[in-house]
Amino acid sequence: MAKRLSRARVFSKGVSDSVSEMVQLVLPNDTNVLGNLLGGTLMHWIDLAGAIVANRHCRLPIVTASMEGLDFMSPIPLGYLVVLKGKILYAGTSSMEVRVEVYSEDTLSGKRRLTSTAFLSYVAVDREGRPVPVPPLDLSTDEEQKNFQEAEKRKKQRLAKMKKLKSRSANDSES
Numbered sequence: 073m074a075k076r077l078s079r080a081r082v083f084s085k086g087v088s089d090s091v092s093e094m095v096q097l098v099l100p101n102d103t104n105v106l107g108n109l110l111g112g113t114l115m116h117w118i119d120l121a122g123a124i125v126a127n128r129h130c131r132l133p134i135v136t137a138s139m140e141g142l143d144f145m146s147p148i149p150l151g152y153l154v155v156l157k158g159k160i161l162y163a164g165t166s167s168m169e170v171r172v173e174v175y176s177e178d179t180l181s182g183k184r185r186l187t188s189t190a191f192l193s194y195v196a197v198d199r200e201g202r203p204v205p206v207p208p209l210d211l212s213t214d215e216e217q218k219n220f221q222e223a224e225k226r227k228k229q230r231l232a233k234m235k236k237l238k239s240r241s242a243n244d245s246e247s
């Protein structure tokens with residue numbers, strides 16, 4: 073395990089090394105009373121699609137640290153395909169941010185529509201659940217640079233929010 077962990081630390085990787093696409097079919101068990109995909113099921117698929125990207129980047133065990141910016145713009149009906157496209161935007165010391173875009177696809181016409189996007193953060197961990205380093209992210213285009221900088225800003229805001237939440241939770245447990 074130690075050898076595998078140290079190897080993961082050495083090499084940097086590009087964005088295209090971990091880009092992934094996952095496709096699901098909306099079956100009756102996945103739908104609400106209106107015959108559309110359940111939000112919770114879609115959130116589960118988004119988390120999986122993002123985790124595949126993060127794991128391909130670091131090739132280490134990972135945990136989901138946060139999911140944000142998720143909106144459901146239009147319903148996805150029974151019998152449609154759900155196409156989830158994931159791309160890494162940022163790699164820090166042990167954390168990675170991944171954007172997942174969700175498209176519905178009509179199986180008869182092939183027409184695709186963007187229905188959701190979300191930003192997910194994953195942290196690579198060892199067997200005890202402690203954060204471990206991930207490979208740096210090589211940025212080869214202006215767009216990748218921009219995505220990285222924007223992700224860094226979100227990370228700062230997220231950590232500030234977490235700090236507030238942690239101090240509130242410490243105060244609550246004292247009272």
Ligand SMILES: CC(C)(COP(=O)(O)OP(=O)(O)OC[C@H]1O[C@@H](n2cnc3c(N)ncnc32)[C@H](O)[C@@H]1OP(=O)(O)O)[C@@H](O)C(=O)NCCC(=O)NCCS
Binds near residue numbers: 166201202
């Ligand atoms: C995510 C987790 C491993 C971070 O552990 P921690 O001891 O707080 O780690 P640190 O404060 O040293 O932060 C480690 C990294 O995680 C990032 N991080 C911590 N909390 C985060 C959050 N809520 N969202 C995004 N990133 C976060 C930090 O920015 C840091 O990134 P960096 O190494 O790239 O700079 C820990 O909070 C955890 O295990 N959470 C539960 C995860 C889980 O169970 N997920 C399943 C769904 S609930």
